[in-house]
Structures are given as structure tokens and as C-alpha cells.
Amino acid sequence: MSKTAEFPMAKAKSIVQDLFEPNAWIYWTDFLLNNLIGWGAFVLAVQTPIFSFFEPIWFLLSVFCLYRAVIFIHELTHLKKGTFRSFHVVWNILCGFPLMVPSMLYMGVHIDHHKQKFYGTQNDKEYSPFGLQKPYHIVLFLVTMGIAPLVFLVRFLVLTPLSYLMPPLRKPLWEYASSLAVSHTYKRPEPTHIERTIWHLQEFSTFLYVGIGAFLVFKGLVPLKAVVLWYLLAATILFVNGLRTLVAHCYRNPSNHEMTFTEQFLDSIDIPGNLFTALWAPVGLRYHATHHLFPGMPYHHLTEAHRRLIEELPENGVYSKVVRKSLGNALVDLWVYAAKNSKNRSVAS
Numbered sequence: 001m002s003k004t005a006e007f008p009m010a011k012a013k014s015i016v017q018d019l020f021e022p023n024a025w026i027y028w029t030d031f032l033l034n035n036l037i038g039w040g041a042f043v044l045a046v047q048t049p050i051f052s053f054f055e056p057i058w059f060l061l062s063v064f065c066l067y068r069a070v071i072f073i074h075e076l077t078h079l080k081k082g083t084f085r086s087f088h089v090v091w092n093i094l095c096g097f098p099l100m101v102p103s104m105l106y107m108g109v110h111i112d113h114h115k116q117k118f119y120g121t122q123n124d125k126e127y128s129p130f131g132l133q134k135p136y137h138i139v140l141f142l143v144t145m146g147i148a149p150l151v152f153l154v155r156f157l158v159l160t161p162l163s164y165l166m167p168p169l170r171k172p173l174w175e176y177a178s179s180l181a182v183s184h185t186y187k188r189p190e191p192t193h194i195e196r197t198i199w200h201l202q203e204f205s206t207f208l209y210v211g212i213g214a215f216l217v218f219k220g221l222v223p224l225k226a227v228v229l230w231y232l233l234a235a236t237i238l239f240v241n242g243l244r245t246l247v248a249h250c251y252r253n254p255s256n257h258e259m260t261f262t263e264q265f266l267d268s269i270d271i272p273g274n275l276f277t278a279l280w281a282p283v284g285l286r287y288h289a290t291h292h293l294f295p296g297m298p299y300h301h302l303t304e305a306h307r308r309l310i311e312e313l314p315e316n317g318v319y320s321k322v323v324r325k326s327l328g329n330a331l332v333d334l335w336v337y338a339a340k341n342s343k344n345r346s347v348a349s
Contacts, residue, residue: 007262007318012293015312016305022079022298027087030283030300031072035094038065042233046226059229067237068282069095075283076103077110078295092202097209099234100152102202105180108195109188114295119264120253125179125186131252134342135335138246141182145242149234157214160207174199182245244281247271247330248288252337262318268292269330270323272306280327289322 038061045058073096076088088103096102112118113126120127130138155177163169175187178199191199216222250267253259259267268289271277277286284291284299287306291297297305313319324330 007265007293008313009261009293012309012313012319015308016294016297016301019301019305020294020297022084023300024084024087026300027072027075027084027298031069031087031091031095034065035069038062038069039094041065042229045229046223050225059233063233063236063240064279064282066095066099066233067240070099070101070237071241071283071285073101073103073106074110074285075299077107079298080296092205096202097206099237100149100156100206100210101180102206104195104199104202105178107198109179109181114292116261116264117258120255120259120267121257122183122185122255125181125183127249127251127253128182129251129253129255130246131250131334131337132254132341133338135338138335138338141246142239142242145238146235148238149231152234153210156203156206157210160203178203240280243327243331244285246334247324247327248285250337251334265289265292266318266321268322270306271326271330272303272323273326277327 041058041062045055045062048055048058072091076084076091092102109125113124118124120129128137128141130141155173159169159173159177163173174191179186179188213222213227217224217227247269249269253263253267270289271281271286273281273286281288284302287302290302290306290309294305309319310323324333
């Protein structure tokens, strides 16, 4: 890539240098409000008669509010170490544990995705070269979102207590079943002392939540409908997040190639969109390319950062090339590129 095509990072940073301070009031208000509405709507969906007019309305409200609440796990990873500790604890208690996604599944895992030597390579657990694979891999990825809640249920309700009785099971459970990763081949490195302590605490807490829930259902104190809707809730959240993940990057990098900073940026996507976009890409994730420029920037400043960069950087420069019109537009681009690449490989062979 020529020198003239390099991203003007110094200029970009000077434009947004005042946008790196997180506002605790925004974090708390946004999270607690969506968490309260989400679980409230879920309870109403459970109590509403099956196939009634309001049942799907309450359910969808629950899905998108709790999806927004749970996606704060991404912010937890990027917040400055030692800050927002109370927020971290409350997030797990109200959202992470009941949805079986304690923060330890993401903390310490996601940050490697932003390291230049890891991004897009075989060491990047959040990257799969969908654009270089046959299109059915895209469909398969979304299908796995539907069975993921069952996998999580087995992992925390069955394998967790079993591993306490069978200590040799602890190691593979950490390596292969304690990470939110796109790549199915990812093996989590040996935990540090702090990671091991947090892992044990959060893992057991999640087991307690799931175990108590299962006991209440068994005793008839919680209706079976709640279990069905909980599963559908988790699966729908994962499916929508799966769609968002597919349009976060172009996924065109072979796993053996280390990309330059500008190549990484151009492999990422911004979809400013509208209010609907904020539903499927909440908490600033519609500005994923901008986030990769400034991982430490809080989500509530990304819209302003994007606006400034569009206005103040060269109109036909590198920054404008990462913008897509919509979710559908980005998905079609990925599918078409994968299909053409697959066809070209077939012809070549």
C-alpha cells in the first residue's frame, strides 16, 4: 500500500482528542434503564397468553433492550483498568450471570483482536475469513447462534459442577469453553492468577443462577414457558449479534498474513445508518471501524467522532472508504465477495 494511502492517524487523533473521557452517568442510566425494561418486558411476555397480540411485542422489546444491556460487555473490556468496578459487578449480577455470558468469557480475550500482530491472523479468535470461504460458512455461523444457548447451558449447569468432581476437566474447560470467540479453533492461553480467581467466582455464580432457575422450574414455581422464552431470548440476541459481527469487518484476510494498520482499518466497517441501526448494532458498534481507530473511546462519543472525521478529513480519503449504507448492503457485499472468490478458486483448480 502506497504512502499516500496510509491513514492520517495523527490528524484524526487531533480532531477527536477531547472525546476520550467516559461519562459514568450515561453508562449507568443507559444500562440500568435497558436492563429494567428488558427484564420487565420478559416477565410480561411470560405472563401474557400464548399467541396473543402483545406476546411478541413484549418479547421483541425484551430482546432489543437486553441485547443493548448485554453488549456493554464490550465496553467493560475497553474501559481503563481499575475504573467502573461497581458497574462491572452490577453488569454481571443483572445481565451477565442470568444470560450465561459472565464478563470473564470476553475480558482478556477481546483485547487481542485489536493488536496489530494478531488482527485477522490465526491468533485472532474474533476473526474468520468469511470472504475467502464458501458462502455456506456465513449461514453456518448464524445457525450456530441458535444452538449456542444450549451449549452455554450444558457448559454451566453440567460441566461446571462435573469439573469440580473431576479436576482434570478444568483445564480443557478453560481452554475451549470459556471464551466468546468467532473462531472455533481458538484455544485460550493459560490463565493468570487473577484470571483464575475471577473465572472461578464468575463461573460458580453463573452456575448458581442457572441451577436455581432449573430448580424453580422443576418445582413448578417458574412456568415452562419462561424457559422456552428465555432460550428464544438468548438465541435471538446471539443471532442479531451474529449479523452485526458479520458486518463489523470485510473478513478478507488470509490467516497467515499480518496486516498493516491501514489495511486493518480498511477491513473494518462503519454503518452510521439510523435509529433502526442502533437496534442491531447498539452501544456504538455501528461505528466499528472508528472504534478500531480509537479502542479507548467510550461508545457515547463515537457518533460525534465519526461526524468530525467525515467533515474534517479529506473527502475522498481512507476514512470514507469504510462506510457502508446499511446492514443489508454490507451483508450482500460479504456474500458476493465470498461467492466470487469461491468461484475463482474453483476455476483455478
